[in-house]
Amino acid sequence: MTKLNVETRHAVHPDHAKGMDTQTLRDNFLAQGMFADGEIRLVYTHYDRFTVGGAVPAGGSLTLDKVDETRTATFLERREMGIVNIGDAGTVEAAGETYAMNKGDVLYLGMGSGPVTFKGQGRFYITSCPAHHTHASRLITVEDAKKVEMGEAATSNKRTIKMFIHPLVMESCQLVLGYTSLEEGSVWNTMPAHVHDRRMEAYLYWGMAEESRVLHLMGEPTETRHLFVADEEAIISPTWSIHSGAGIGEYTFIWAMAGDNVDYTDMDFVQAAELR
Structure with a gap:
């Protein structure tokens, strides 16, 4: 079973930010510890419902499917996703397709892609936001x-x-x-x-x-x-x-x-x- 951790960050008004000390600024605006072996860790924000996170399969397999914070059947039911591999070679599987990703490659997954499975030695940086239309998924290599x-x-x-x-x-x-x-x-x-x-x-x-x-x-x-x-x-x-x-x-x-x-x-x- 995939270990999934989701942290929620609420939006901050600029007047509030003026009075924050260093630790409070870090607590609100800095995301740390997103890349942990054998885990998917997400930060779900209230800024345009943007989500960032990391998936580190560490040679195994991790699947991102249902995320309670979105109250949808799958995380990508009403969302699109961009994935960057910042580690060694790995693969991402979604909607019946398997994408081989080297370091620096980027994968776009359109709305409705369903569960997303990460495999191999990659360190996968995840970004996601709401979508209103399904665009074709695409692997964009560094050369592209x-x-x-x-x-x-x-x-x-x-x-x-x-x-x-x-x-x-x-x-x-x-x-x-x-x-x-x-x-x-x-x-x-x-x-x-x-x-x-x-x-x-x-x-x-x-x-x-x-x-x-x-x-x-x-x-x-x-x-x-x-x-x-x-x-x-x-x-x-x-x-x-x-x-x-x-x-x-x-x-x-x-x-x-x-x-x-x-x-x-x-x-x-x-x-x-x-x-x-």
């Missing part, structure tokens, strides 16, 4: 992704963005997903910072050394806060919050969004001089 190079070495933010579940690559309802890797010597992942009131976002940091950390900036542009984030930890970013940061050493972050649109460029930039 749309790649965009941004930033400059002079501003310490030279990086490569890989788009997977994205209008330039495929169709989805709400879910948009990809990841960004920093070049050697660059540390800033998103600068200038931005907000997008129409979509929430989640960041999973990975590919980091055990001792490394990313200083993740969040909060309203004139009321910024920060969290130190370790490898395989995720930030739940509300619509009112900036999301930017700088890391110690090599790292990649997976960005995943849901909300009113799938327009990746729909963001309101905040220049560094405006931040407080």
Whole structure:
């Protein structure tokens, strides 16, 4: 029997966030310990009902089926899902299909795909949000992704963005997903910072050394806060919050969004001089 753990995170008003101490900020906006051998662990949020989590079959098999928090027969009955393999090779089975996933590959599962089974040595990062239409499931390999190079070495933010579940690559309802890797010597992942009131976002940091950390900036542009984030930890970013940061050493972050649109460029930039 699959061991499933689900944690619920309620939405936080920005006025409430202003008064939070460090531990309260971490309790509300940082997801830790999602990747445990032989378990599926989910964080079900009240931000657009977005869900993040991890499945680590550790050579065995784990099945994600009914999740009580959604009150549906199966988790994907009214949802779509994006899965990123951040570990060794593994497989995912859904709707009678088996998808072989190498490190960095992304699998999109459309609404109504039924139970999802994870096998092998993969470390599967799970993202999911409500859907209103069934789109075709698709495996998008690293080679299939749309790649965009941004930033400059002079501003310490030279990086490569890989788009997977994205209008330039495929169709989805709400879910948009990809990841960004920093070049050697660059540390800033998103600068200038931005907000997008129409979509929430989640960041999973990975590919980091055990001792490394990313200083993740969040909060309203004139009321910024920060969290130190370790490898395989995720930030739940509300619509009112900036999301930017700088890391110690090599790292990649997976960005995943849901909300009113799938327009990746729909963001309101905040220049560094405006931040407080």
